[in-house]
Amino acid sequence: xxxxxxxxxxxxxxxxxxxxxxxxxxxxxxxxxxxxxxxxxxxxxxxxxxxxxxxxxxxxxxxxxxxxxxxxxxxxxxxxxxxxxxxxxxxxxxxxxxxxxxxxxxxxxxxxxxxxxxxxxxxxxxxxxxxxxxxxxxxxxxxxxxxxxxxxxxxxxxxxxxxxxxxxxxxxxxxxxxxxxxxxxxxxxxxxxxxxxxxxxxxxxxxxxxxxxxxxxxxxxxxxxxxxxxxxxxxxxxxxxxxxxxxxxxxxxxxxxxxxxxxxxxxxxxxxxxxxxxxxxxxxxxxxxxxxxxxxxxxxxxxxxxxxxxxxxxxxxxxxxxxxxxxxxxxxxxxxxxxxxxxxxxxxxxxxxxxxxxxxxxxxxxxxxxxxxxxxxxxxxxxxxxxxxxxxxxxxxxxxxxxxxxxxxxxxxxxxxxxxxxxxxxxxxxxxxxxxxxxxxxxxxxxxxxxxxxxxxxxxxxxxxxxxxxxxxxxxxxxxxxxxxxxxxxxxxxxxxxxxxxxxxxxxxxxxxxxxxxxxxxxxxxxxxxxxxxxxxxxxxxxxxxxxxxxxxxxxxxxxxxxxxxxxxxxxxxxxxxxxxxxxxxxxxxxxxxxxxxxxxxxxxxxxxxxxxxxxxxxxxxxxxxxxxxxxxxxxxxxxxxxxxxxxxxxxxxxxxxxxxxxxxxxxxxxxxxxxxxxxxxxxxxxxxxxxxxxxxxxxxxxxxxxxxxxxxxxxxxxxxxxxxxxxxxxxxxxxxxxxxxxxxxxxxxxxxxxxxxxxxxxxx
Ligand code: ADP
Ligand code: ZN
Ligand code: ZN
Numbered sequence: 001x002x003x004x005x006x007x008x009x010x011x012x013x014x015x016x017x018x019x020x021x022x023x024x025x026x027x028x029x030x031x032x033x034x035x036x037x038x039x040x041x042x043x044x045x046x047x048x049x050x051x052x053x054x055x056x057x058x059x060x061x062x063x064x065x066x067x068x069x070x071x072x073x074x075x076x077x078x079x080x081x082x083x084x085x086x087x088x089x090x091x092x093x094x095x096x097x098x099x100x101x102x103x104x105x106x107x108x109x110x111x112x113x114x115x116x117x118x119x120x121x122x123x124x125x126x127x128x129x130x131x132x133x134x135x136x137x138x139x140x141x142x143x144x145x146x147x148x149x150x151x152x153x154x155x156x157x158x159x160x161x162x163x164x165x166x167x168x169x170x171x172x173x174x175x176x177x178x179x180x181x182x183x184x185x186x187x188x189x190x191x192x193x194x195x196x197x198x199x200x201x202x203x204x205x206x207x208x209x210x211x212x213x214x215x216x217x218x219x220x221x222x223x224x225x226x227x228x229x230x231x232x233x234x235x236x237x238x239x240x241x242x243x244x245x246x247x248x249x250x251x252x253x254x255x256x257x258x259x260x261x262x263x264x265x266x267x268x269x270x271x272x273x274x275x276x277x278x279x280x281x282x283x284x285x286x287x288x289x290x291x292x293x294x295x296x297x298x299x300x301x302x303x304x305x306x307x308x309x310x311x312x313x314x315x316x317x318x319x320x321x322x323x324x325x326x327x328x329x330x331x332x333x334x335x336x337x338x339x340x341x342x343x344x345x346x347x348x349x350x351x352x353x354x355x356x357x358x359x360x361x362x363x364x365x366x367x368x369x370x371x372x373x374x375x376x377x378x379x380x381x382x383x384x385x386x387x388x389x390x391x392x393x394x395x396x397x398x399x400x401x402x403x404x405x406x407x408x409x410x411x412x413x414x415x416x417x418x419x420x421x422x423x424x425x426x427x428x429x430x431x432x433x434x435x436x437x438x439x440x441x442x443x444x445x446x447x448x449x450x451x452x453x454x455x456x457x458x459x460x461x462x463x464x465x466x467x468x469x470x471x472x473x474x475x476x477x478x479x480x481x482x483x484x485x486x487x488x489x490x491x492x493x494x495x496x497x498x499x500x501x502x503x504x505x506x507x508x509x510x511x512x513x514x515x516x517x518x519x520x521x522x523x524x525x526x527x528x529x530x531x532x533x534x535x536x537x538x539x540x541x542x543x544x545x546x547x548x549x550x551x552x553x554x555x556x557x558x559x560x561x562x563x564x565x566x567x568x569x570x571x572x573x574x575x576x577x578x579x580x581x582x583x584x585x586x587x588x589x590x591x592x593x594x595x596x597x598x599x600x601x602x603x604x605x606x607x608x609x610x611x612x613x614x615x616x617x618x619x620x621x622x623x624x625x626x627x628x629x630x631x632x633x634x635x636x637x638x639x640x641x642x643x644x645x646x647x648x649x650x651x652x653x654x655x656x657x658x659x660x661x662x663x664x665x666x667x668x669x670x671x672x673x674x675x676x677x678x679x680x681x682x683x684x685x686x687x688x689x690x691x692x693x694x695x696x697x698x699x700x701x702x703x704x705x706x707x708x709x710x711x712x713x714x715x716x717x718x719x720x721x722x723x724x725x726x727x728x729x730x731x732x733x734x735x736x737x738x739x740x741x742x743x744x745x746x747x748x749x750x751x752x753x754x755x756x757x758x759x760x761x762x763x764x765x
Contacts, residue, residue, distance in 0.1 A: 260413030285345050287343060397670050422621075462595060463594050482511060676729050
């Protein structure tokens with residue numbers, strides 16, 4: 001039987017998912033698989049061109065003798081690119097996107113970034129021979145030749161730009177000397193290295209040359225971030241490493257979750273695991289949120305692994321990025337550290353993927369394909385026989401759920417590795433404050449403590465967790481929040497005064513009295529960091545204040561500059577959004593105030609409590625990182641809420657239990673699968689009609705699969721750049737059923753002209 005392959009040719013140029021059909025040569029039948037990278041004759045002159053196999057069939061679209069044959073499959077069938085292509089096909093099917101979109105997400109494709117070459121001129125004679133030659137040149141008065149030879153006798157190899165530059169040697173002289181066998185002109189490809197690593201390398205070379213003890217201090221300024229000398233993992237840490245190595249050869253045990261507070265020594269464990277994996281001839285990827293990719297962190301890894309590591313971050317140029325992927329592919333490095341997209345580093349023998357702070361929302365891509373790094377890493381690890389290690393102080397419900405169900409293995413680090421105590425946390429009931437006549441944003445307790453810190457010359461952080469803030473309505477007297485009767489998420493207040501659910505579209509008029517306690521003090525909540533800054537200035541006129549939010553960090557280094565200024569104690573109080581709770585350690589902060597914990601709690605999103613718990617836990621962890629003990633004040637209108645209570649106690653397990661119960665009751669992930677269909681269009685009328693049709697079709701399909709369809713509704717942000725946005729949700733306990741429904745809906749959209757001006761994106765929750 002003859003076989004044929006559909007092949008995508010050039011992923012960097014084509015716009016459409018265009019495939020070309022080729023014959024599969026007999027030798028490759030039964031060997032070739034979708035995802036393989038092949039060489040095929042293509043275009044004018046049948047130039048050998050690289051292509052990706054998308055599909056294999058036993059029928060051809062035209063007479064077989066008209067088709068060309070695949071020349072060869074990439075030398076080793078399991079090369080990194082082939083495996084990544086297979087991953088792309090999975091992403092296409094699971095998340096819903098075109099093949100090209102998926103391929104471009106996972107494959108480093110060259111934007112024709114010119115390779116950088118380093119050219120040198122080297123002496124090919126021994127010292128004695130060269131000295132004799134030099135005499136000859138001098139006698140014949142060949143000044144240029146003599147000059148070059150003299151320089152080379154000192155150095156042996158010179159950069160070409162020095163030779164043609166300051167030595168002023170012409171190309172014809174070089175050619176003549178090369179022909180005589182005196183010198184060799186060479187050129188080797190050099191990779192662009194990210195600036196931080198270049199700097200670290202230069203510094204460590206510098207210190208070696210000047211005779212510093214490089215083992216003790218390879219990088220100036222790295223002293224404070226060194227692991228203590230003779231550093232041993234503690235019992236809990238060592239248990240993780242031991243278990244990991246015991247199960248190294250067991251293909252059924254490949255996922256691990258490390259639950260440990262910040263400072264409990266997770267990073268130390270990651271380094272140990274990476275070391276072990278490298279010793280076994282495999283390679284490692286460490287994903288971290290970009291904001292944690294700090295100089296200190298890079299130094300720590302450089303100190304341990306030297307030039308075997310590289311990093312990716314958003315400020316690298318296309319060419320620099322491409323070169324880091326090339327270095328990985330060719331084995332020049334074997335550890336890659338970076339945010340989400342570093343997951344696609346083309347290592348040939350990947351051994352481990354580690355995802356630090358796995359609960360972070362930055363692991364979810366907002367661009368199509370809207371993939372989640374955790375799920376995609378699971379898939380990649382499975383495809384390549386690698387291990388997956390997740391770490392977090394506040395694991396995502398998904399990750400913990402998988403540990404409980406036995407899919408992954410859970411380890412807990414219970415203490416800070418360097419000793420030190422967790423901060424003391426107080427919850428303040430703001431309804432109580434109101435009853436006592438205090439209408440300020442500062443409770444009496446927080447006010448007194450700020451004053452006390454100012455007097456003692458210690459620092460305070462004030463935190464406004466506004467992320468995803470969508471204008472909920474709450475009662476200042478009893479804390480009641482108006483929720484959707486169908487979805488159990490907060491309703492959002494719209495400009496027209498109506499309250500809207502962003503899941504199902506339910507609407508109701510605004511309320512003027514609290515439905516719980518009949519108080520008239522019910523309404524939308526409006527506070528911003530700027531207002532807080534003014535209020536702080538009024539209440540504490542002598543305090544030096546810094547503010548960090550989207551406005552003050554717009555400049556290139558705005559973010560780093562504010563952190564630096566606060567770190568060097570140029571201010572007493574730092575006010576900010578969630579930006580301030582991550583990444584940095586400020587040893588002189590002994591007080592953290594969370595102004596309105598309810599802000600992130602009442603976002604109309606089923607993950608609101610989970611995010612709030614994580615944010616509060618993190619924020620609390622900011623206090624008392626130095627010698628002095630820390631204190632935290634959480635202000636809220638709902639002091640009994642489990643997310644707030646559990647965060648105050650740093651009690652993840654009981655938060656998890658209660659949150660899982662809520663998810664079970666309402667069928668939200670991880671208890672059930674959920675998929676969003678985001679619809680975009682410039683004409684609001686047409687968008688509404690299309691979304692209604694889509695919902696109707698989805699409901700019909702849902703009957704077959706016994707799925708639930710919710711919506712359509714306006715998105716939380718209903719219009720961006722004049723594009724209107726609507727969303728509907730499909731819920732089902734099985735991910736497979738959701739994929740099947742997605743495929744049917746995709747076909748429906750394809751076949752219907754009503755969707756021509758509407759864009760639909762799928763998103764797995
Ligand atoms: P995490 O990644 O959980 O925040 P780290 O690995 O960064 O924790 O550890 C926090 C601090 O404790 C670091 O300064 C680290 O060098 C130190 N540390 C980690 N493990 C140990 C240990 N076993 N003994 C002493 N210090 C440790
Ligand atoms: Zn009330
Ligand atoms: Zn609803």
